[in-house]
Amino acid sequence: MEPRQPASVVQDEDQAMDRPGGKSVELVDVDLVQRTKSGDIGAFEELFNRYQRRVYNIVYRLVPDENDAADLTQEVFVRVYDSISTLRAEQAFFTWVRTVAVNLCRDFLRRRPPRAESLDANVRTDDGEVERDVADPSAGPERMLLREDRQRAVRRAVASLSDDHRTVVVLHHLEGMDVQEIAKQVGCAVGTVKSRLARARDELRRKLGPWVDAP
Numbered sequence: 001m002e003p004r005q006p007a008s009v010v011q012d013e014d015q016a017m018d019r020p021g022g023k024s025v026e027l028v029d030v031d032l033v034q035r036t037k038s039g040d041i042g043a044f045e046e047l048f049n050r051y052q053r054r055v056y057n058i059v060y061r062l063v064p065d066e067n068d069a070a071d072l073t074q075e076v077f078v079r080v081y082d083s084i085s086t087l088r089a090e091q092a093f094f095t096w097v098r099t100v101a102v103n104l105c106r107d108f109l110r111r112r113p114p115r116a117e118s119l120d121a122n123v124r125t126d127d128g129e130v131e132r133d134v135a136d137p138s139a140g141p142e143r144m145l146l147r148e149d150r151q152r153a154v155r156r157a158v159a160s161l162s163d164d165h166r167t168v169v170v171l172h173h174l175e176g177m178d179v180q181e182i183a184k185q186v187g188c189a190v191g192t193v194k195s196r197l198a199r200a201r202d203e204l205r206r207k208l209g210p211w212v213d214a215p
Contacts, residue, residue: 029093036084044084048077051094055101061170062105064159072108076101098175102167102185109163157207165200168193 029050035043055076060069079100087096158166167186171177172193179197183190 026092030089033084033087033093036081044081047093051097052077054094055097058098058101058170058175059105061158061174062102062163062167063108064155068108072101072104076104079104099185102171106163106167106186153208157204160207161200161203165196165203168196169200169204172197 029047032043032047036047052073056069056073059072059076060066063069063072076097080097087093158169161169164186168182171182171185172179177185179190179193183193186193
């Protein structure tokens with residue numbers, strides 16, 4: 001069996017995350033954005049409900065502290081609401097929101113070094129605590145335990161990367177952005193993004209070790 005690449009292990013950990021997308025979703029977003037611009041608070045609440053979880057997942061991977069991630073996620077949507085009138089009709093809503101989230105996280109990380117935090121703790125929500133992992137009901141107990149161990153290892157490995165390396169890994173391997181998009185997003189050359197990705201993959205290969213070869 002061919003050894004698995006660290007990037008594929010990272011992507012496996014992200015499989016359960018909702019990824020809104022497609023033409024019908026974009027059309028719904030356009031309607032909700034237009035209604036929000038017209039002062040419909042309910043329309044913005046619907047946008048928030050549609051994308052809050054995914055924005056939190058992005059923010060948490062960039063700023064691996066659940067309290068900071070929750071605060072930053074709220075700040076993302078405050079900024080989005082305050083500036084939604086500037087969103088052009090041809091812009092995809094979530095692409096714009098993701099840009100706001102990434103820039104906010106980068107500003108936060110520049111101001112303050114990341115703190116060590118348990119990546120296995122439950123997520124705190126308004127309704128209480130929920131488990132961070134969703135078990136696969138079709139898997140047997142042994143495979144479920146293996147998957148949970150792998151998820152923990154991947155989260156720790158990604159969280160331990162430098163801010164620059166973690167950003168490109170999250171955007172490329174988890175968000176599916178190409179290197180040109182990432183370069184524009186973070187304000188550096190395409191070659192710099194490629195270099196950071198290569199170094200991050202090497203580091204993940206060392207940190208994930210046995211998981212790279214696991215089925």
